[in-house]
Amino acid sequence: MASSIRVRATSTGDTTEVQALIQHPMDSGFVKDAKGEIIPPHFIQELTFEYDGKAVFVADWGGGISKDPYVKFAFKGGNKGDEIKIGWVDNKGTSDATTTKIQ
């Protein structure tokens, strides 16, 4: 139930709008902590949205994306009640995935 991904997909008839908010530090590897030591890079590299077995949107990210990243896009089609799969992988190989129903 609990997931790092909060996603909302809304059908507007012809298109489906998807908004996602992910909990992730997105450390770029250029920031120092209070002791002056560099915080090692830790950021999501790939975020994929799938609908009907096909990728509808793929984000390739670097450390320049803000902490707890947000992204919004829209695709043609998509029916209310259909499922969208969302998954991410970061530079340490950690991953998370979830699904949501189009509203």
Next chain:
Amino acid sequence: MTIVTSEFSRTRRLMLKSAGVAALIGLGVIPLGVPQALAAANDKYPEDAFKQKNEADAIKALYGKTPEPSDKVKMDAPEIAENGAVVPISATTTLSDVTSISFLVTENPVTLVASYRIPAGTLPSVANRIKMAKTSNVTVVVEAGGKLYSAAKEIKVTVGGCGG
């Protein structure tokens, strides 16, 4: 006022708790299923492009060609960003056959911030939030019909997003 604050801290605690649970689940069950599905979905992560220190090199590493400026690429971004750690930027285009949209910040230590793959049927419009080290040009590159188009805008940053 006090009620608001305590409400906030409670939700915050709840969120932190759920984040912890998510981390546990993330370590356990899910990684088995996910990476294969992701790997099969599309091309590889452009590791090399995310190592480039200047804009031209990053675009070349990503697309292998150079873009031409186009007024059909529209960027929606603030003139002045008070907090460089979170700069909301969106891009959209009236060009057809768009396959990719990328965001680059010239003055960032790593110029390329994000590159989005747009399959057929997905609208050529994306919104996200980026970090900016300091006042810089931000470039949006759109790949449409095998050609590259770009738009650039200077965004002033009052407080940089690279900590320190």
